[in-house]
Amino acid sequence: MTAVVTVATAAPYDVTVGRGLLPAAVDSLPEGAVRVLVVHSAPLRDRADELKGLIEATGRTPVLAEVPDAEEGKTAEVAAFCWRVLGSSDFTRSDVVMGMGGGAVTDLAGFVAATWLRGVAVVQIPTTVLAMVDAAVGGKTGINTTEGKNLVGAFHEPSAVWCDTDFLRTLPANDRVAGLAEVVKGGFIRDTRILEIVEAETPALIAPELDEHAMEVLEELIARKIRVKADVVAADLKESHLREILNYGHTFGHAIEYTERYQWRHGAAVSVGMVFVAELARLAGKLDDAAVDRHRSILTGLGLPVTYPGHRWDALLTAMKRDKKTRGDMLRFVILQGIGNPVRLEGPDPALLAGAYDAVSR
Structure with missing residues (x-):
């Protein structure tokens, strides 16, 4: 195909x-x-x-x-x-x-x-x-x-x-799975069929070797995620508004990568980042418990991390302030107001940020 x-x-x-x-x-x-x-x-x-x-x-x-x-x-x-x-x-x-x-x-x-x-x-x-x-x-x-x-x-x-x-x-299975974090992101922000496919086909997707069926599933997921990005980029090439939704999970994820001196795979960091913003959305009253639980279920099913050490908040916060989406001293996050409906959250209360971090800390 x-x-x-x-x-x-x-x-x-x-x-x-x-x-x-x-x-x-x-x-x-x-x-x-x-x-x-x-x-x-x-x-x-x-x-x-x-x-x-x-x-x-x-x-x-x-x-x-x-x-x-x-x-x-x-x-x-x-x-x-x-x-x-x-x-x-x-x-x-x-x-x-x-x-x-x-x-x-x-x-x-x-x-x-x-x-x-x-x-x-x-x-x-x-x-x-x-x-x-x-x-x-x-x-x-x-x-x-x-x-x-x-x-x-x-x-x-x-x-x-x-x-x-x-x-x-x-491609090593760990790298394949890390890449699937970005695929799952596309499901959470727009094409919810991606989530259904991943949930149904997790065993094939994480197998040590890809058989023909797994290849076909992976190719469909790749094409679907590319369509998500193509639609968004066509509407907003230079990230002036809509394209920011593609950064779902990335502000916190990039902070992890920076703090870990890029020793974490990008997909692993974004996986934790998505759970962080899901928890942030829950605390802000935008996302229900079932949607947050679905984040953890899908990502842990793939073998991706959903937690991060609990003693590094100051370093992560400093790194997030360097994020490209930050305006002045105001942190900006892409969160969900229901699966498939991303919105922007600007300058959240520090208590909400700390609460979301507590929820992903180990």
């Missing part, structure tokens, strides 16, 4: 979900591109060589840039390395960057493309569940700094995204 989701922004592009898509990804390279920078992580060296051969077969010149895996690759130093490769290889405005890897790699590749010559084309080949449903779609690019995650970045939409689910067969 191949699904195509169009992200209908001012410069529309397609996100394709299916198997064996690398040849099609190469065929989608912009006409006129002579050189192609393939930014990839070290574990994907063999697949990058495969992609290099496919690019060479079209008469173009591929250049490989291997970068550190995960968040270690999202630094100014690594971006500068990529810029040096582009400069030494004489890349022009008609050339293109390809990002092949997890969310950190696609974020980095997009940022490098956005900043080289004030913007060159980027084609994304996400290889993890998280990257497919979140990082590679929507045009957000960025790198981390010592002050926080994604504080330096740019909006730079890809010309195409190719979600080749063959990569998921060798």
